Amino acid sequence: MLAPTLSQPIDGCVIAKDVAxxxxxxxxxxxxxxxxxxxxxxxxxxxMHSDCQTMLRCxxxxxxxxxxxxxxxxxxxxxxxxxxxxxxxGGSSSSSAYPSITDRLNRLRQLRHSWLxxxxxxxxxxxxxxxxxxxxxxxxxxxxxxxxxAFRWGSRQFNATWLPSSAAPRREKNGVKRVTAKSxxxxxxxxxxxxxAIDPSQDLIVLFKGREDxxxxxxxxxPVELHVRTISTNKVHPDAKEPVxxxxxPVSVSSAFIQIADDIVGMLFYTEPERPRLTLWNWKTGKQxxxxxxxxxxxxxxxFSFISNRAFFSTTIARGGMIQIFTFGHEPSHPDTVxxxxxxxxxxxxxxxxxxxxxNLTTHTGPFLARCPPNKPFTASNESRVHVxxxxxINPVSDGxxxxxxxxAFFHNRILVDCIRRYEAKGRGEHIHVPWENWxxxxxxxxxxxxxxxxxxYVHGQRVxxxxxxxxxxxxxxxxxxxxxxxxxxxxxxPPCEVESSSDTPLAWQSGSSPSVSIHPYRFRxxxxxxxxxxxxxxxxxDSKSDSDTAQREEKKSSIRLxxxxxxxxxxxxxxxxxxxxxxxxxxxxxxxxxxxxVMIDDERLVGLKNPVFSNGDMRDIHVFAM
Numbered sequence: 031m032l033a034p035t036l037s038q039p040i041d042g043c044v045i046a047k048d049v050a051x052x053x054x055x056x057x058x059x060x061x062x063x064x065x066x067x068x069x070x071x072x073x074x075x076x077x078m079h080s081d082c083q084t085m086l087r088c089x090x091x092x093x094x095x096x097x098x099x100x101x102x103x104x105x106x107x108x109x110x111x112x113x114x115x116x117x118x119x120g121g122s123s124s125s126s127a128y129p130s131i132t133d134r135l136n137r138l139r140q141l142r143h144s145w146l147x148x149x150x151x152x153x154x155x156x157x158x159x160x161x162x163x164x165x166x167x168x169x170x171x172x173x174x175x176x177x178x179x180a181f182r183w184g185s186r187q188f189n190a191t192w193l194p195s196s197a198a199p200r201r202e203k204n205g206v207k208r209v210t211a212k213s214x215x216x217x218x219x220x221x222x223x224x225x226x227a228i229d230p231s232q233d234l235i236v237l238f239k240g241r242e243d244x245x246x247x248x249x250x251x252x253p254v255e256l257h258v259r260t261i262s263t264n265k266v267h268p269d270a271k272e273p274v275x276x277x278x279x280p281v282s283v284s285s286a287f288i289q290i291a292d293d294i295v296g297m298l299f300y301t302e303p304e305r306p307r308l309t310l311w312n313w314k315t316g317k318q319x320x321x322x323x324x325x326x327x328x329x330x331x332x333x334f335s336f337i338s339n340r341a342f343f344s345t346t347i348a349r350g351g352m353i354q355i356f357t358f359g360h361e362p363s364h365p366d367t368v369x370x371x372x373x374x375x376x377x378x379x380x381x382x383x384x385x386x387x388x389x390n391l392t393t394h395t396g397p398f399l400a401r402c403p404p405n406k407p408f409t410a411s412n413e414s415r416v417h418v419x420x421x422x423x424i425n426p427v428s429d430g431x432x433x434x435x436x437x438x439a440f441f442h443n444r445i446l447v448d449c450i451r452r453y454e455a456k457g458r459g460e461h462i463h464v465p466w467e468n469w470x471x472x473x474x475x476x477x478x479x480x481x482x483x484x485x486x487x488y489v490h491g492q493r494v495x496x497x498x499x500x501x502x503x504x505x506x507x508x509x510x511x512x513x514x515x516x517x518x519x520x521x522x523x524x525p526p527c528e529v530e531s532s533s534d535t536p537l538a539w540q541s542g543s544s545p546s547v548s549i550h551p552y553r554f555r556x557x558x559x560x561x562x563x564x565x566x567x568x569x570x571x572x573d574s575k576s577d578s579d580t581a582q583r584e585e586k587k588s589s590i591r592l593x594x595x596x597x598x599x600x601x602x603x604x605x606x607x608x609x610x611x612x613x614x615x616x617x618x619x620x621x622x623x624x625x626x627x628x629v630m631i632d633d634e635r636l637v638g639l640k641n642p643v644f645s646n647g648d649m650r651d652i653h654v655f656a657m
Contacts, residue, residue: 066094074102082112107135114142115414115491115513116633119402134407141634144657145493148509148588148618150636151196154654156211158191162649164223167487167630167637169230169403170195171261172652175223184222184240190214190261195634196656216264221257227288227295231399233260234267236275236295236313238288251280256288256295258313272316277309291398291412292339294319306331308344310358320358320371328354333392335417337446341374347388351379351421355449373461375449379439380466380476381606382423389434390422394483395443396490409633410491415443416512418489420479423604433603436479440494440512440613445473475512475613476599485628485639495631497638505625507636514594514614591617626653 068076077085077099085105089096099105111118116138121128129137144150160176163185167173170193175185192212224240239255256275258267266273275295286299296310306327310320330348337343340359346352355374382388395417402409419439426432453462470476481498488495492513498506594614599605626638638653 066092070098070101073098074105077102077105078108082109085109103132103135107131107138110135110138110142111408113515113517114138115411116408117402117411119407119409121407129407137407141657145509145511146590146616146618148507148590148620150655150657152194152198152656154194154198154656155651156191156193156654157651158189158649160187160189160648162641164225165485166226166228166397167632168228168397169399169409170406170632170635171228171230172630172637173226173228173235173261174649175219175226184224186218186220186222188214188216188219188223193635193637193654194656198656214261219264225286225288227290228261229290229292229398229400230261231401231403232267232269233262234290234313235259235261235264236288236290238286238297251282253277253280254283254286254297254299254309256297256311256313258295267313269314270316271314275311275313275316275318278318278321281307287333289334289336289398291336292400294336294339296320296334296336296342298334308334310342322371332390335393335395336398337443337450338412339398341446341450343393343446345391345393345419347391349378350382351388351391353377353379353419353446355446357450372458374453375462375464377449377464377469378466379419379421380470380609383425383602383604383606386423386425386604388421389424390420392420394418394420394486394489397487406633413443413447414491414513416440416489416492416494417443417446418494420483425603427603435601435604436482437476437599438479439470439474439476439611440510440615441474442492442512442613445469470609471596471611473613474611475593475597475615476609476611477597478599483628484642485630487630487632488628490631490633493631495629495636497626497629505622507620507622507626507629507638509618509631509636511616511618512613514592514616588618588620590619593617624653 073095077088085099086109089099099109107118118134119128158172158174160174162174163176165172165174171190172193173188173190176187176189177185190213194211198211219237221237222240223237225238226235228235237257237259239257254277258270258273258275259265260267281299281301284300286297289296290313293312293314294310295313296308298306298308300306301323305323307323308320308327308331309318309322311318328344328346328348330346332345332347334342334344337355341355341357343353343355346354354376356371357374358371360370360372379388379391396410396415398412399409417440419441421437421439422434423437424432424434449462449464481496483496492511494510494512496508496510498508592614593616596610596612598608598610600608624638624640626640627642628639630637630639634657636655638655639649640653641649
């Protein structure tokens with residue numbers, strides 16, 4: 031906003047409340063008129079430096095502001111990026127190799143329409159040769175390690191394949207579309223690699239050194255080694271001060287899991303005899319910033335995940351299960367020690383019956399990227415993500431038969447960020463303990479887990495993909511989208527609804543004892559011909575018609591259900607009361623002719639895998655469904 035003109039100059043600093051006291055209503059009115067009467071180009075330039083919420087508020091209070099914002103492609107792009115939980119790639123529109131803002135906005139709307147309808151524009155078979163012993167799928171790149179012989183605890187062969195988008199050229203043979211994708215193969219990484227993690231936006235790969243070919247998985251203790259290299263050259267990353275990150279003491283590792291969040295590499299690994307250890311490094315400085323083991327670890331630790339590159343949470347099965355939130359990066363108490371970590375909050379999971387206990391609690395979320403990957407117009411924001419909890423309980427019943435059902439819980443990353451802000455606002459001190467009833471029912475969705483996740487990377491941004499068998503030999507690809515907003519921009523890209531019978535089985539079990547729980551499935555069919563009524567359809571008209579014709583020929587059935595009402599799981603053998611949760615989501619299902627052992631997801635594609643995870647057999651190819 032432009033400051034009001036003062037009638038006389040004032041020396042020194044002017045406090046805002048003094049300015050307000052000296053400014054009459056007539057002066058404010060004149061200033062407002064002057065602001066509104068500015069040329070549209072200047073107002074657009076001003077709004078370009080504001081955030082999405084400010085622009086939307088201005089639309090609600092001033093018709094001229096609304097008209098200008100609605101007519102500006104640049105401002106609409108900013109608003110709709112936030113709507114979809116995305117960030118811009120930051121490339122220059124003046125470059126001929128980078129899409130214009132108009133093209134980016136049209137692509138953003140095209141993707142929104144495709145995801146809301148679960149209709150893809152192209153389907154490919156991409157050849158991926160060899161077995162798969164460790165893998166990653168980040169930024170559109172599928173990577174794996176393998177070995178020329180039988181399974182080894184240290185694989186030296188590496189392959190990276192850039193998966194195609196819907197615009198990729200393809201050839202068709204016997205009715206199957208195949209594409210020649212860009213790939214990179216290294217016959218010898220130079221390090222026997224047991225696991226790895228990547229961040230294509232930084233050209234970063236971190237290799238966890240395994241054992242040599244003739245060694246056992248757990249051999250004599252040795253320091254853990256993480257080699258920091260580039261994907262493109264396999265040389266030491268130029269931003270890494272140290273080429274190898276190590277633990278300070280030798281350990282024998284039985285299993286491990288690596289994650290990257292910007293400048294931080296985290297590794298949860300188990301040492302013999304099955305004791306967990308959590309270590310975080312700053313891969314740029316080479317410094318170990320967090321090291322937790324033994325009594326320093328939360329009891330019953332199962333898994334961990336980043337919240338940001340300065341915060342993480344762990345999952346523990348102790349006391350019925352909970353999420354424990356920590357921050358790090360604070361100044362250490364002693365110069366020669368790792369950074370102090372702060373225990374912020376405990377988020378407790380639903381209370382259990384006395385004989386019941388949790389036996390597993392893992393978590394998964396989409397990959398963290400330091401920035402938008404090269405040659406991409408936009409990508410999912412690190413802040414706009416969901417986390418998935420996978421839980422398993424056991425109840426040793428009287429006849430000795432053990433019943434151990436599995437459940438999933440979904441929640442937004444912003445809930446964890448808000449816990450950190452609340453803790454810091456109160457001046458830190460003792461961590462906050464939050465019972466389930468104070469956070470879970472409103473901020474989560476608790477569902478029964480019908481099928482296991484063989485492959486990871488089934489979460490990206492605010493979407494989760496779940497392959498499942500629907501019965502009678504029908505395979506269903508199912509996407510849950512937790513980015514549900516009551517706004518016109520999202521509604522106009524969704525297809526029309528038909529109310530059907532409520533006899534459809536919901537994902538969650540209905541509670542028979544809670545009158546507040548009602549299941550009203552809303553389903554509609556998408557035939558591929560439905561196009562958004564807005565100007566999103568103004569581009570690529572011929573492509574849209576071709577895609578619609580293809581969808582009609584495939585005769586696929588898609589169904590969408592908006593779940594914005596409470597659902598409940600009533601399991602009296604395990605929980606003290608029905609678990610009612612209310613986090614809204616949109617469920618999209620699509621029947622497929624083939625079954626997959628797993629499905630991965632990113633911004634613009636679904637990836638179906640036929641082979642079981644870590645199979646010794648040749649993967650041969652993967653199925654890519656590009657939006």
